Amino acid sequence: NKIDLIDWLTNIPIEEVDNLLTSKCRNKEGPLSLAMFNAEETVLFKNMHDRLMVLAQLAESKGVRIMVDAEQTYFQPCIDYLVNRLMMRCNDPLVGVSYPVIFGTYQMYLKDSHERLTMDIERAKRYNYTFAAKLVRGAYMVGEGQHAEDNELESPVHDSIECTHANYNKSVEYVINRISDDILSREGSEVNTDSGRDLEIMFATHNQHSVEHAVSLIQEKDLDPSTCGVYFGQLLGMSDHLTYTLGGANYRAYKYVPFGKVSEVMPYLIRRAVENADALGGAKIEIAMIYKELKDRYL
Numbered sequence: 001n002k003i004d005l006i007d008w009l010t011n012i013p014i015e016e017v018d019n020l021l022t023s024k025c026r027n028k029e030g031p032l033s034l035a036m037f038n039a040e041e042t043v044l045f046k047n048m049h050d051r052l053m054v055l056a057q058l059a060e061s062k063g064v065r066i067m068v069d070a071e072q073t074y075f076q077p078c079i080d081y082l083v084n085r086l087m088m089r090c091n092d093p094l095v096g097v098s099y100p101v102i103f104g105t106y107q108m109y110l111k112d113s114h115e116r117l118t119m120d121i122e123r124a125k126r127y128n129y130t131f132a133a134k135l136v137r138g139a140y141m142v143g144e145g146q147h148a149e150d151n152e153l154e155s156p157v158h159d160s161i162e163c164t165h166a167n168y169n170k171s172v173e174y175v176i177n178r179i180s181d182d183i184l185s186r187e188g189s190e191v192n193t194d195s196g197r198d199l200e201i202m203f204a205t206h207n208q209h210s211v212e213h214a215v216s217l218i219q220e221k222d223l224d225p226s227t228c229g230v231y232f233g234q235l236l237g238m239s240d241h242l243t244y245t246l247g248g249a250n251y252r253a254y255k256y257v258p259f260g261k262v263s264e265v266m267p268y269l270i271r272r273a274v275e276n277a278d279a280l281g282g283a284k285i286e287i288a289m290i291y292k293e294l295k296d297r298y299l
Helices: 005-011 014-020 031-035 039-062 076-090 113-126 141-150 161-186 208-220 240-248 262-275 277-281 283-298
Strands: 102-107 131-136 199-204 230-235 252-256
Touching: 005 076, 005 113, 014 039, 039 076, 076 102, 076 113, 102 113, 113 131, 113 161, 131 161, 161 199, 161 208, 199 208, 208 230, 208 240, 230 240, 240 252
Parallel strands: 102 131, 131 199, 199 230, 230 252
Antiparallel strands: none
């Protein structure tokens, strides 16, 4: 017999998997047995889940969204599991919420990211909740490589930046096509196309080519940029020319603002700088654009 992976991931709580293993399987080392929680980890997992539910309920009551960031691959599966569980409970349009409360994050420099993205979108479709996520390129390249080397594993990161760009843009195309198909399927029905969508997505990138690619696809599909469920995001102070141009053209563009003590936010900003080295290299272009604008206004 074959087991459907999406049904397995959705209907078998991770806390209960240990009960499915026989004592023989439990004592035999393998991927599943190694992934099982011990008693202490089970309590910690439940506490983390309950705290996230409190945050999600508060976000819903305030009419805002929560975007859960991605981390290193060696504990990302647990984050993905929690995020998908929260999506199922909080992003259900049938319970009266007209927008997705919970967004996950996919790091597209990972080789398996496109496959995980498409599978999670299909899971949301099958179980009737709104999938929501932001796509980033990734921020832990050095650490991931070192972890793989130390543990004699294949690197989970794409072998080149070109492969990462191709993977990101492939996922942009996939998501916008899904959004277009969803909107077309609702046309002529009594369902409000601005609520109860199959999915919403934020392209959190400073890469101008990826932004332009997404915009061209939105235009090609004749989608309304202000209501189709596509968002763009850039860090405050980075690629402002992209953000302001998008906003000026009625796209839903946002500035991401790190908040906290300098000692707490600097590691994050350094990772973003490494991740967006190509965007930083484009600062000369942005400075030239600002200079030209000032000159035009003065003259």
